[in-house]
Amino acid sequence: MRPLVITLLAMVCSPSLAADELQSRLALADADRGRLVFGPCRTCHYPDAFMGHNNGPNLSGIFGKVAGKQPGFDYYSKRFREAEFVWTPQLMFTWLEDPMAMFPDSVMMSRGVPDPQDRADLIAYLKQATLRQADQLD
Ligand code: HEC
Known part of the structure; x- marks a missing residue:
């Protein structure tokens, strides 16, 4: 029993396996489904x-940006205002499983x-939608 539990825990906790999971799911992802x-x-x-902005901050070009810093959005929590991490597809994939x-x-x-x-589809959509916008701003 023990080794199995440890193997399972290692699988759940290993960041590289999580990255592999996102990569293989992104390979199958459908941005149109992600839009839904x-x-x-x-x-x-x-x-x-x-x-x-809406009730939440605008997400244009969100990948590669530091969290909690969209100009003109005044309703960030202290947690996000003071955040120093950058949004990556991997982080969003992990976070959106259970944001709270x-x-x-x-x-x-x-x-x-x-x-x-669904999360991989959503990320494929967001990449497409937000990058297109970033290009238009150039
Ligand atoms: C009821 C409104 C609401 C819904 C629904 C919602 N969000 Fe948010 N979102 C917010 C607010 C408010 C914040 C700011 C959070 C904070 O400061 O703690 C936020 C923050 C974010 C951020 C970080 C933005 C930044 O500038 O760092 C991302 C990315 C995001 N949301 C994506 C999503 C996605 C994807 C969904 C759908 C699964 C979603 N949100 C659903 C209101 C919402």
């Missing part, structure tokens, strides 16, 4: 730069996206 997965997020977020588990003191009221392939 993003539906409930749209209540609070626009991915397009020209739409500005990672940042219990965040003010984002979302249950996240429990299904891993």
